[in-house]
Amino acid sequence: MGKTQSAAVKREAIATRDAYGEALLELGKKRQDIVVLDADLSGSTKTGKFAKAFPDRFYNIGIAEQDMICTAAGLALAGKLPFASTFAVFETGRAWEQVRQTICYSNLNVKLVATHGGVTVGEDGASHQATEDIALMRVLPNMTVIVPADAHETRQVINAIADYYGPVYVRLGRSKVPAVMPAEYEFKIGKAYTFHKGRATNIVAIGIMVPIALEASKILSQEGIDTGVINMSTVKPLDTETLLNVAKTCKLMVTAEEHSIIGGLGGAVSEFLSENHPTPLRRIGLKNAFGCSGTPEELLKLYGLTADNIVRTIKEALKQ
Amino acid sequence: MGHTSTQRERDVAFLKKQAKLVRIEILKMLTLAGSGHTGGSLSAADIVTALYFSKMRHRPDNPGWRERDRFVLSKGHAAPLLYAVLAMSGYFDISMLKTLRRLGSPLQGHPCSRVLPGVEISTGSLGQGLSVSNGMAIGLKMDNLSSRIYCLLGDGETQEGQVWEAAMTAAHYKLDNLCAIVDINGLQIDGPVSQVKAIEPVASKWRAFGWNVIEIDGHNMEGILDALDRAETVKGKPSVILAYTIKGKGVSFFEGKVEYHGVAPTQKELGKALKELEANG
Numbered sequence: 001m002g003k004t005q006s007a008a009v010k011r012e013a014i015a016t017r018d019a020y021g022e023a024l025l026e027l028g029k030k031r032q033d034i035v036v037l038d039a040d041l042s043g044s045t046k047t048g049k050f051a052k053a054f055p056d057r058f059y060n061i062g063i064a065e066q067d068m069i070c071t072a073a074g075l076a077l078a079g080k081l082p083f084a085s086t087f088a089v090f091e092t093g094r095a096w097e098q099v100r101q102t103i104c105y106s107n108l109n110v111k112l113v114a115t116h117g118g119v120t121v122g123e124d125g126a127s128h129q130a131t132e133d134i135a136l137m138r139v140l141p142n143m144t145v146i147v148p149a150d151a152h153e154t155r156q157v158i159n160a161i162a163d164y165y166g167p168v169y170v171r172l173g174r175s176k177v178p179a180v181m182p183a184e185y186e187f188k189i190g191k192a193y194t195f196h197k198g199r200a201t202n203i204v205a206i207g208i209m210v211p212i213a214l215e216a217s218k219i220l221s222q223e224g225i226d227t228g229v230i231n232m233s234t235v236k237p238l239d240t241e242t243l244l245n246v247a248k249t250c251k252l253m254v255t256a257e258e259h260s261i262i263g264g265l266g267g268a269v270s271e272f273l274s275e276n277h278p279t280p281l282r283r284i285g286l287k288n289a290f291g292c293s294g295t296p297e298e299l300l301k302l303y304g305l306t307a308d309n310i311v312r313t314i315k316e317a318l319k320q
Numbered sequence: 321m322g323h324t325s326t327q328r329e330r331d332v333a334f335l336k337k338q339a340k341l342v343r344i345e346i347l348k349m350l351t352l353a354g355s356g357h358t359g360g361s362l363s364a365a366d367i368v369t370a371l372y373f374s375k376m377r378h379r380p381d382n383p384g385w386r387e388r389d390r391f392v393l394s395k396g397h398a399a400p401l402l403y404a405v406l407a408m409s410g411y412f413d414i415s416m417l418k419t420l421r422r423l424g425s426p427l428q429g430h431p432c433s434r435v436l437p438g439v440e441i442s443t444g445s446l447g448q449g450l451s452v453s454n455g456m457a458i459g460l461k462m463d464n465l466s467s468r469i470y471c472l473l474g475d476g477e478t479q480e481g482q483v484w485e486a487a488m489t490a491a492h493y494k495l496d497n498l499c500a501i502v503d504i505n506g507l508q509i510d511g512p513v514s515q516v517k518a519i520e521p522v523a524s525k526w527r528a529f530g531w532n533v534i535e536i537d538g539h540n541m542e543g544i545l546d547a548l549d550r551a552e553t554v555k556g557k558p559s560v561i562l563a564y565t566i567k568g569k570g571v572s573f574f575e576g577k578v579e580y581h582g583v584a585p586t587q588k589e590l591g592k593a594l595k596e597l598e599a600n601g
Contacts, residue, residue: 035459035462056462057462061485061489062488062489064485064488066447066448066481066482066485067451067454070448070449070452070482070486071452071454071455071486071489073441073452073455074441074455074457074459077440077441077452077456078456078459078462079386079459079463082455097445098448101443101444102441102442105432105442106433106434106442107434
């Protein structure tokens with residue numbers, strides 16, 4: 001495990017949205033039924049690569065997210081496999097009721113792949129930083145919610161959801177993220193990846209918080225607090241088997257996400273554990289707050305999305 | 321298309337009879353259900369009858385037939401109308417109409433495509449059907465299918481901004497295999513559309529959005545068939561049929577009454593209504 005981890009870290013840092021652009025292009029070469037929709041952000045979401053290669057299978061719907069979601073639904077009904085992309089805040093917020101009524105209620109095979117999740121959007125500020133999207137999508141029946149941690153996992157997620165029937169929401173980021181998943185890792189919908197199972201505490205993380213959790217785990221373990229890290233990339237359906245397995249053998253569970261602590265990963269884990277195996281829990285994330293402008297690094301620090309804050313939180317909780 | 325005038329005359333006579341039967345089924349199922357949308361189901365009855373019993377190519381014994389024409393009921397509250405034509409076409413047994421709005425019935429208060437064959441897409445939340453129709457139209461064009469998409473909207477529904485997003489998309493992508501129909505019955509739940517929030521001038525709005533506009537009396541069967549045929553001949557842009565109708569059409573004491581937007585007939589009203597329909601046809 002230690003070996004593969006260090007091998008992974010050496011790989012280049014790539015934004016998950018860039019990995020998406022490449023994966024979509026490759027998928028488009030293999031599958032004729034793939035169509036892609038965007039709402040005037042194809043340069044940022046990286047669907048532009050697909051658009052350039054397959055102009056006949058790319059539809060820019062303009063600045064009209066609600067229309068885009070329902071147009072994607074119609075394409076699915078006509079037998080196509082649509083991927084609809086824009087920023088996460090617009091895909092899940094602006095068009096939420098379209099996702100509910102037309103996609104989820106009818107259980108259509110539409111893939112919603114959004115970029116610019118979380119505060120690492122940076123300088124654009126709160127209007128463009130999705131910090132409630134996971135909660136909004138997780139509450140919908142028939143919906144699957146996935147947050148990949150790095151480029152390697154993103155590529156696998158895109159291929160996996162193309163082979164899966166049903167609505168899926170994938171949340172990607174704007175900023176470059178280090179490679180954390182081992183080269184031999186294989187993503188499966190609903191299956192978490194355990195880097196290490198901690199005897200004292202375990203951090204359940206998603207997205208950019210996975211490398212940060214690994215850093216915290218390293219610091220804590222050096223201080224004698226055995227800290228595990230789990231990448232819960234599928235937030236829905238939650239891998240409850242893995243969760244129960246680690247919760248049963250540790251004193252404290254921690255969730256870490258670049259999202260509100262309400263309704264997202266923290267919400268999902270607390271709902272499950274409180275009913276099935278009550279365990280002391282701490283949630284790292286935005287505490288009932290909007291984001292703001294700043295560099296990604298400054299914002300991570302401001303909202304406590306750092307290894308230092310995770311370490312501090314765990315130490316304080318273990319004292320109690 | 322391809323009809324001699326006498327055939328067309330026979331078609332019209334048949335469709336008028338069918339429309340009366342459709343209205344009877346609507347009234348019966350709504351009365352049994354005790355709730356539902358009477359006015360807007362009756363106003364669009366002639367148009368939807370013309371589509372299902374004449375214009376559209378569809379196979380009730382094979383709802384998933386790839387080359388079928390598709391009907392999207394964007395004004396999902398007219399579900400009783402859709403259920404009546406589907407049952408009468410043979411998609412399911414007509415006795416199922418009695419289960420409208422009951423627990424466990426596939427005849428949900430608003431159409432649900434997951435549970436009822438023949439329903440192309442779940443609707444009920446207004447303003448979404450035209451976008452869905454666009455997606456279907458694009459997808460079928462990609463596969464070089466000649467299938468056409470018909471999308472029925474309410475006039476009040478066009479207050480939803482998404483309708484105009486979709487109107488732009490259809491024109492931009494030149495979706496000439498799409499025909500929208502607006503059931504202009506002039507009333508919405510809170511009152512006359514002109515008073516709640518005016519949508520006029522309707523025809524010039526759609527024209528400005530790049531659509532071929534056809535205006536008709538939505539209760540004149542011959543005019544409906546002509547409009548549907550004419551829409552099919554226009555290439556390079558989508559067509560919209562603005563059908564001027566009467567809410568509650570066919571039952572004198574429901575006609576033009578805003579109170580009957582979302583109210584089912586009582587047993588007594590049903591008896592009177594059925595007598596009236598029989599006497600008039």
